[in-house]
Amino acid sequence: MSRLSFAVAVALILALSSAPAPASGVSPALVAISRCNGQTIDEASGRVRDYDRHPPGNGTAQLYQRYGAILEILAVLNEEHSILNSVCTSDAQRDAFFDQIAATIASALLLEADVAARLNASCPAAARALPTMMIADAWLTLANVINLGNGVVPAAFNDVVPKVRAHADAVGLALPPWSETSQYWRDQVHAKAKNEIATCPSPPPTSPQPSPTPTLE
Numbered sequence: 717m718s719r720l721s722f723a724v725a726v727a728l729i730l731a732l733s734s735a736p737a738p739a740s741g742v743s744p745a746l747v748a749i750s751r752c753n754g755q756t757i758d759e760a761s762g763r764v765r766d767y768d769r770h771p772p773g774n775g776t777a778q779l780y781q782r783y784g785a786i787l788e789i790l791a792v793l794n795e796e797h798s799i800l801n802s803v804c805t806s807d808a809q810r811d812a813f814f815d816q817i818a819a820t821i822a823s824a825l826l827l828e829a830d831v832a833a834r835l836n837a838s839c840p841a842a843a844r845a846l847p848t849m850m851i852a853d854a855w856l857t858l859a860n861v862i863n864l865g866n867g868v869v870p871a872a873f874n875d876v877v878p879k880v881r882a883h884a885d886a887v888g889l890a891l892p893p894w895s896e897t898s899q900y901w902r903d904q905v906h907a908k909a910k911n912e913i914a915t916c917p918s919p920p921p922t923s924p925q926p927s928p929t930p931t932l933e
Contacts, residue, residue: 859897
């Protein structure tokens with residue numbers, strides 16, 4: 717594998733267009749109600765499930781393409797979180813959507829971790845450290861929701877929690893209890909991983925930016 721395979725950071729330029737103004741005669745309240753739905757979440761979740769069933773090929777270009785597609789999904793979900801937080805008026809409905817978003821983000825991060833490991837196979841330290849960073853992001857994403865819900869694990873997490881634990885075991889990452897999972901813990905995991913990446917031969921791998929982790933309010 718070429719030296720280029722070390723670099724796993726994918727630069728994305730997100731062109732965010734403003735939402736169109738409500739049509740004449742349609743109240744903003746009605747528009748907001750109609751926008752409070754799970755269509756975008758369902759589409760993103762469907763893409764994640766499809767990627768899970770169909771891993772990318774072995775070529776470097778195919779791996780980079782999949783890595784970029786996963787980052788796109790993460791960006792869409794974080795934007796959708798902000799939109800639904802603004803337009804949904806029911807706390808129960810909003811929270812249910814947020815549970816689904818967090819579960820899908822965590823699942824996408826695990827797929828991202830798998831691709832990162834393959835892209836950096838020529839440097840075992842990076843092949844372990846980069847996925848470790850993404851697995852920590854996934855655990856924090858779930859913990860943010862659980863801790864805001866006073867320790868209740870949403871049903872939407874039933875499938876992804878065991879997968880995160882299995883990925884963590886594979887890279888030797890000790891996952892703290894939900895109540896002890898914080899941004900500080902995640903940052904410590906990232907710092908240690910970056911030190912491990914720095915041991916790779918020149919040129920060193922490019923550490924990815926922290927994966928998007930929604931802050932639920």
